[in-house]
Amino acid sequence: MSTHVRFVTAAGETAPVQVGAEATLLDAARAAGVEMDATCGGRGRCRSCRVKVLAGEISPPTLQDTLQLGREEVQDRFRLACQTKPLSACLAQPMPPKAESGFQILAGQADLSDSRLQLDSGVVKHVIRAQTPQGEHHQTSDLEEVLACLPADTRRHLPLELLRKLPMALRKDKGLLTVTTFNDEVIDIEVGDTSAHRYGMAFDIGTTSVVGTLMDLASGEQLAAVGGLNPQAQYGGDLMSRIAYAQFDETKLATLRGKILSGINEFIKEACEKAGVAPEHVYKIVVVGNTCMHHVFLGVDVSYVGLAPYAPVVRDLLVYPAREVPLKAAPNARVCLLPIVAGFVGADTMACVLATRIYESEEIRALVDIGTNGEVVMGAKGKLFACSAPAGPALEGAQIRHGMRGAVGAIERVEIDGDVSCKVIGDAPAIGICGSGLIDACAKMIDARVIDANGLLRREGAPALAPALQARLTQGEAGRQFVLVPRHEAGRDHDITVTQADIRQLQLAKSAIYSGIVMLREVMGVANDDIHELMLCGGFGNYISIESSVKIRLLPEMRTERITYMGNAAAIGAQMALLSETERLRAFELAQGIEHVALAARPEFQDIFVDGMNFSGETFAAEERRLRAQARNAAAVAAK
């Protein structure tokens, strides 16, 4: 049995494609050549393949449909294409949401009560009443009349765009004009007094997600926060696969760039709509991101960024007119990029440095930005070291059998006390496990001795395991696994499990971060106890359990009260640079003084990494030896 499906797209209606009985609307879209994201891999765990079914019979809504879209949308025949099978000839329209609503975004907020943060955004609005040129004997021009009303250090050079509209503007309201300058450069001329409207945006472009905040440059107030997936994600989950996609291929680089530019343009519009702000009044946009995100955003070739010695094309503090980038949604803005340190230690790390003020610490501190690529900065006032650790997307739920991002339905905490209990985001039925849940699960499995220090799942029939846990150790399709939520509890056709392969992925990811910290410690010649504070930055870092992270050796074995959550420091640092030119310029000065430690180029790193794969605690082999020795001792005692 087969049926036909057509799609309504911007380009019109597609020709019908024939699909088999088991095919979903997502399969049909692919067959029809309709571009449709499936960020979660078609597992009903995100909303990127959302469609509206305009005509035809379809399979009943799944739990995922209802969880992701809500009852109301489902009633209105919205569906996840990956969950929906056509039962008769269907007509469907792709309608992906701008951002996934269930997705946890941590935008953060620069601390305005911190007296060290000056509100000196560099954007100034001058309300002037300029003369029109008077009298034919008076040698002057429209521009000169306007400049005469502005501070003497205002640059005379105007973008052509502004020269073009100057004569009309000057004469519309008896010379009453608002002239906007950024660092003494005229960037806008408006009729009347618009001095109340002076806004900016800060963007943190992560490998996986993008966060933006709209701020009032006068008050520093946050007016709107927006965010969602990085729309490039479909072209590779981690940095290296993103680079590999675009390497030596201008067209593909243009594709990546187009994705992020249109994404940012949409976010600008969305934030301005939310706050009721005209996008023309957004005058400064600070963008941070790692080296790859930074370069791709600018359309700069990343081919060699992905090859040793992984040198950036440019590390400077950059400013470009939005029109040059181009960011069309904020035509009057100057787009500012924070500097890059070296390798993949990029503008996002510099934003973390600004936000944590680690550069003025008297004691040794470290900041760890856990993400698809993890960055570590360690040091104190006078000297900072930094490295970048390629953790990969496992901590974001990718390459994990039942992994998902931290959205509604994701297991985020696990308790094992005789038996297993899980905490699920949104208190919904569990549909998968997110990064922080996986960390917690493994930590608790170590405590419960379900896995050992090598990450090995205990074999069946092993001693010393409660029967309830023993029952959860099963053989799945993908090998040995530990069942977190059995199928009947989840209301699904399969158990939600942690597999041996999942644990391996987690080990690789967490060792990258852990080894980065160890490497910097070794370069500095300090011990864990010398680190006064370890600051967790980044959206992800703020969702993990510190105890569990130390247990699995994602974080070093130090006193947990010395490990603190810093919120989304990259986003906060971007906001600080947005609100304050002092901070933005400081970033450049600091970046030049930070010493980059290239992990891969250090011969000792290999050993550090292998050791970092281990969890804390005992291996089963050691346990066996110990138990055997205990038994021998007991036997010897008994024999006496």
Add this chain to the structure above:
Amino acid sequence: MSTHVRFVTAAGETAPVQVGAEATLLDAARAAGVEMDATCGGRGRCRSCRVKVLAGEISPPTLQDTLQLGREEVQDRFRLACQTKPLSACLAQPMPPKAESGFQILAGQADLSDSRLQLDSGVVKHVIRAQTPQGEHHQTSDLEEVLACLPADTRRHLPLELLRKLPMALRKDKGLLTVTTFNDEVIDIEVGDTSAHRYGMAFDIGTTSVVGTLMDLASGEQLAAVGGLNPQAQYGGDLMSRIAYAQFDETKLATLRGKILSGINEFIKEACEKAGVAPEHVYKIVVVGNTCMHHVFLGVDVSYVGLAPYAPVVRDLLVYPAREVPLKAAPNARVCLLPIVAGFVGADTMACVLATRIYESEEIRALVDIGTNGEVVMGAKGKLFACSAPAGPALEGAQIRHGMRGAVGAIERVEIDGDVSCKVIGDAPAIGICGSGLIDACAKMIDARVIDANGLLRREGAPALAPALQARLTQGEAGRQFVLVPRHEAGRDHDITVTQADIRQLQLAKSAIYSGIVMLREVMGVANDDIHELMLCGGFGNYISIESSVKIRLLPEMRTERITYMGNAAAIGAQMALLSETERLRAFELAQGIEHVALAARPEFQDIFVDGMNFSGETFAAEERRLRAQARNAAAVAAK
């Protein structure tokens, strides 16, 4: 009888239009909505309506066809649309030439032997061998490696365009790069050594015509000269009508701007083709023109430039990237505009000031740029005065019954010695009269007493006129006229004449220029004899007879050896600013010191202008009185 005509255009073939027996292909084109210039008004005096007849029978070629297009083109069925009547259903393709070949263009050439002219164009090519970033411990970037090879004062900021291509360029030829800077700003990066190729262009955009020269910035050598009509001319022959067209209408301003931009783009391509130069190697373009041409070129609103007090929007020395203008034909160029003094005394006048070096003269000198708008600068080292005189297009042959521009077939000199003889450009049969011919004709007609000081044509039957001249005084369709070439001589169906109305037009035009000179003389309080030299600038000024110009009082009554031809000084000055930043910057300094005399705002100007209408010599009324007095005296003597 009627027939059908179709046209092949860029947009495809038009629907056939039905035209009457007397209609030309030009009429048909207009009926079909095909845009076709007819700069001469459809009189066969230019080549702007050139077509190729692809199919159908047409009327035999006219003399104008052959004169304008040459025998070869006529044989290939090229025709002037205004001269050609379709005899059967026709298919024709508009093929206007880029420039009219018969048109006299005076490009001029900066004097390289003048030791005062430094070759310091500001464009420098640095051939470097840059390292690629080496070693992962070395914190650097592609950009820093390149900057390390450049002079320390090179600006770090690169256009995004160049950042984007930097990584590939750096690695293509082992780091061998040519980095081009303009005033320490990086404007191009090329693989290999391209230091031999460093070019620029100078453009003089006149109201009526455009002249461009391609120069080697290293040697100062002129490589190609191009020129033709200003393609805006169809929207108004003089400044004020051009402004009126675009006033308060953005779309029409965009039309004017589009015309000149595409014209300049074509000229750039043409010049580069002629010289075998890659347009990418054109790095600096200097543009001069009067205030209106300057503003429209930049797309700056001229609405208020056309209203008292005629203030420019901007007078500064401007530099914009070609991409911002946009001038797409020379993507890497910086476009430099010379400054404006005030009113219509614009960048072209500043170019004349540079070229004549009037600013360093110890004696009082004057320069006169005769064109559709005439400019006069007078003074000496330390103080210069300038004014702009709206002569209108009569001197270009417009609004003159048999007027035409200075092209093949135009009468350019007239001798009257008993009878009339004419010198025709190209020694071809006369088809009209150009500006210099009209000046000469009137001067000789004054000498021959065909017209008097008031510009009145002598009435028929007047005494003291040779019979051959008497016979040439006829009554034409447009009133009284003087026949220069009778129809049988011209091989035409009408005489070529100077009408009373033509003389009035010439009087208005020449008085504008003359009055400007007088006005500046009065402001300075000097007499004609105090003017050490009067320098004729501009293409037109170099074709006129100095004696005749003084005779008709276009030029002041001063010793003719003090009146000199300077060539196309505006074009030469633009070339000087192209070759030398010293000259370009000097222009700004000079412009600020020149005092603008606004003619229309001076109450005494009215009287000066009315007096300036007169030719030198006697009026017929005075002559009559004198002759009557002589007769009376003779009678009295005889009676004694």
